[in-house]
Amino acid sequence: MKETVLKGFEKVFHTTDGVKCYFAPGRVNLIGEHTDYNGGHVFPCALTIGTYAAVKERDDMKVRFYSMNFENAGVIEADLKKDIEPSNEWKWAAYPLGIVWTFEKRGKKLPHGFDMVIAGNIPNGSGLSSSASLEVLTGYMLNDIYGFDFTNEDLALIGQYSENNFNGMNCGIMDQFASAMGKKDNAIFLDTATLNFEYAPIKLDGAKIVVTNSLVKHSLVTSAYNDRRKESTEALEALKKVIDIKTLGDLNEEEFEAHKDAIRDEIARKRGKHAVYENRRTIKAVEALKNNDLKTFGELMNASHVSLRDDYETSCPECDVLAETAWTVPGVIGSRITGGGFGGCTVSIVKDEAIDNFKETLTKVYSEKVGKTPEFYVVEIGDGPYKL
Numbered sequence: 001m002k003e004t005v006l007k008g009f010e011k012v013f014h015t016t017d018g019v020k021c022y023f024a025p026g027r028v029n030l031i032g033e034h035t036d037y038n039g040g041h042v043f044p045c046a047l048t049i050g051t052y053a054a055v056k057e058r059d060d061m062k063v064r065f066y067s068m069n070f071e072n073a074g075v076i077e078a079d080l081k082k083d084i085e086p087s088n089e090w091k092w093a094a095y096p097l098g099i100v101w102t103f104e105k106r107g108k109k110l111p112h113g114f115d116m117v118i119a120g121n122i123p124n125g126s127g128l129s130s131s132a133s134l135e136v137l138t139g140y141m142l143n144d145i146y147g148f149d150f151t152n153e154d155l156a157l158i159g160q161y162s163e164n165n166f167n168g169m170n171c172g173i174m175d176q177f178a179s180a181m182g183k184k185d186n187a188i189f190l191d192t193a194t195l196n197f198e199y200a201p202i203k204l205d206g207a208k209i210v211v212t213n214s215l216v217k218h219s220l221v222t223s224a225y226n227d228r229r230k231e232s233t234e235a236l237e238a239l240k241k242v243i244d245i246k247t248l249g250d251l252n253e254e255e256f257e258a259h260k261d262a263i264r265d266e267i268a269r270k271r272g273k274h275a276v277y278e279n280r281r282t283i284k285a286v287e288a289l290k291n292n293d294l295k296t297f298g299e300l301m302n303a304s305h306v307s308l309r310d311d312y313e314t315s316c317p318e319c320d321v322l323a324e325t326a327w328t329v330p331g332v333i334g335s336r337i338t339g340g341g342f343g344g345c346t347v348s349i350v351k352d353e354a355i356d357n358f359k360e361t362l363t364k365v366y367s368e369k370v371g372k373t374p375e376f377y378v379v380e381i382g383d384g385p386y387k388l
């Protein structure tokens with residue numbers, strides 16, 4: 001991929017002199033979905049796929065961006081002398097520009113511009129965080145080129161701030177944190193209320209993580225996501241009137257059941273239930289993993305899917321077909337929709353000897369019921385961002 005992005009740079013900007021290359025990973029979340037803006041826990045890992053950049057500094061104040069994944073968008077140019085503001089005109093370049101904008105807000109003004117070509121091997125719209133990887137990539141690159149001293153954890157927060165305020169997506173911290181803090185062969189058990197975290201080695205003896213792409217891209221993801229956020233805040237506000245809590249992550253299942261009637265609105269009650277139970281499932285899943293109890297881990301993954309399907313309503317019929325079919329395949333330890341939802345991918349843990357049958361069965365059932373052939377990626381857990 002380094003070769004690819006360098007060639008792309010040469011083609012578009014006609015040189016490779018002084019060009020530096022960087023990488024930042026995408027992520028898959030094993031369990032703990034829609035808990036990160038509810039003060040709960042998440043358990044994602046960085047992948048070995050992600051986004052690559054080739055970058056060269058400029059003498060003037062221009063910044064120019066080109067994506068090999070969106071070649072039709074051409075070269076997108078901005079002028080650092082003028083105020084950069086959020087706008088549709090930036091197209092995909094709103095992600096790296098948002099990071100430049102956030103760096104400036106945090107007192108790091110760029111002394112001069114740069115040209116940047118990117119190429120990613122995360123399937124677009126698959127829910128594997130191509131946008132977070134691009135944000136972390138840009139932050140990491142700016143830090144290196146201009147000698148700023150943000151930590152990787154800062155870069156995660158900068159990415160989230162930018163996505164919330166420049167791109168209008170009210171996301172939590174999970175994706176950027178997973179990309180910036182990734183560690184090979186480890187998942188990250190992160191408490192989003194405090195940002196305390198620990199690495200948990202993923203030793204799946206005789207099994208693999210298989211990501212299945214439904215190939216469904218929902219255009220309403222941002223607005224539906226922001227709605228879920230509002231609905232779970234409504235649940236929290238109602239509960240706060242009867243119990244002293246700061247976030248839904250402060251509650252266990254029993255406490256929720258004892259106080260849930262305070263949430264009058266039925267939809268908000270379902271959203272609140274998911275946030276509380278999913279957080280507890282995540283804590284239990286990490287515990288199970290530590291005890292080498294993969295069976296329990298898988299059951300919790302399945303329960304997570306059911307809750308996302310029925311209570312949080314961020315699944316979609318296509319991903320339901322994928323997860324529900326996976327549950328019937330012998331050798332599947334667990335399977336659930338992963339990421340923001342409304343399309344994208346499922347994540348499954350599948351025994352090595354069952355992978356072929358898993359792919360065949362899902363392909364057959366999905367083609368019959370949905371009329372499409374899903375894509376499969378047997379993924380590996382990789383490191384956070386680095387210079388190539």
Ligand code: GLA
Pocket residue numbers: 032033034035036037171172173174175339340341
């Ligand atoms: C998206 C968001 C994350 C998180 C997940 C759902 O990926 O960017 O912050 O909320 O959805 O778990």
